[in-house]
Amino acid sequence: MRDDHGELAAAQQEHWQHTYTDHPGMYGSTPSAPARHAADVFRRAGAATVLELGAGHGRDALYFAREGFTVHATDFSPVGLRQLDAAARAEALAERVTTTVHDVRAPLPLPDASVDAVFAHMLLCMALSTAEIHTLVGEVRRVLRPGGVFVYTVRHTGDAHYGTGIAHGDDIHEHGGFAVHFFPRRLVDELAVGWDLVDVHAFEEGELPRRLWRITQVAR
Incomplete structure (x- = not known):
């Protein structure tokens, strides 16, 4: 087990x-199923602006822009965001998409109550400690307007990889160089305190398959 979380x-x-450099556009251009769901939820809520956390090379950010939203995409990989910027220009979506290199362990680079919706596909279940996840969700609440919607997905403790691979503590396990924080249900409920928890939807994606929850909650 690795003791230094900063090192991890x-x-x-x-x-x-390295992954984005070696595999440009690795997730393809088709939006994820959670992004398609989120776009419908955001539209019904009257959202115009969307913050995507962990946007990578941008398949979902570009989809939101195509659907008419103004998108601010963040990721801690400059390589991924350069690919997103190039794709936005190629699709004539640059006016709808802005990007910022940002590590979610730091405060979000946006003013209070400045966005209508936040989307994060498997970002919260990266190599973040439980304390860092709580802090991040507090930041999401800060930048959302009252009534704003937060849709996020996480791999959970029912996933086949949970409890295997390299253990880093705090329910974090590493496979093939990728570290994942697997969520127990109690963590989802803790993160929803002070919000209206609308939905916790179980689904599967990719190989194994990965087992995830898609959570929708609304800022009070």
Whole structure:
């Protein structure tokens, strides 16, 4: 088990940099199923501005822009965001998409109550400690307007990889260089305190398959 969480975080950032460099557009251009769901939820809520956390090379950010939202995309990988910027220009979506290199362990680079919706597909279940996840969700609440919607997905403790691979403590396990914080249900409920928890939807994605929850909650 690795004791230095900062060391793990730095190693993960480097790993993602190499991954996006070696595999440009690795997730393709088709939006994820959670992003398609989120777009519908955001539209029904009257949202116009969306913050995506952990946007990577941007398949979901670009989808939100195509759907008419103004998107601010963040990621800790400059390589991934450069690919997103290039794709936005190629699709004539640059006016709808802005990007910022940002590590979610730091405060979000936005003013209070400045966005209508926040989306994060498997960002909260990266190599973040439980304390860091709580702090991040507090930051999401800060930047959302009252009534704003937060849709996020996480791999959970029912996933086949949970409890295997390299253990880093705090329900974090590493496979193939990728460290994942697997969520128990109690963590989802803790993160929803002070919010209106609308939905916790179980679904599967990719190989194994990965087992995830899609959580929708609304800022009070």
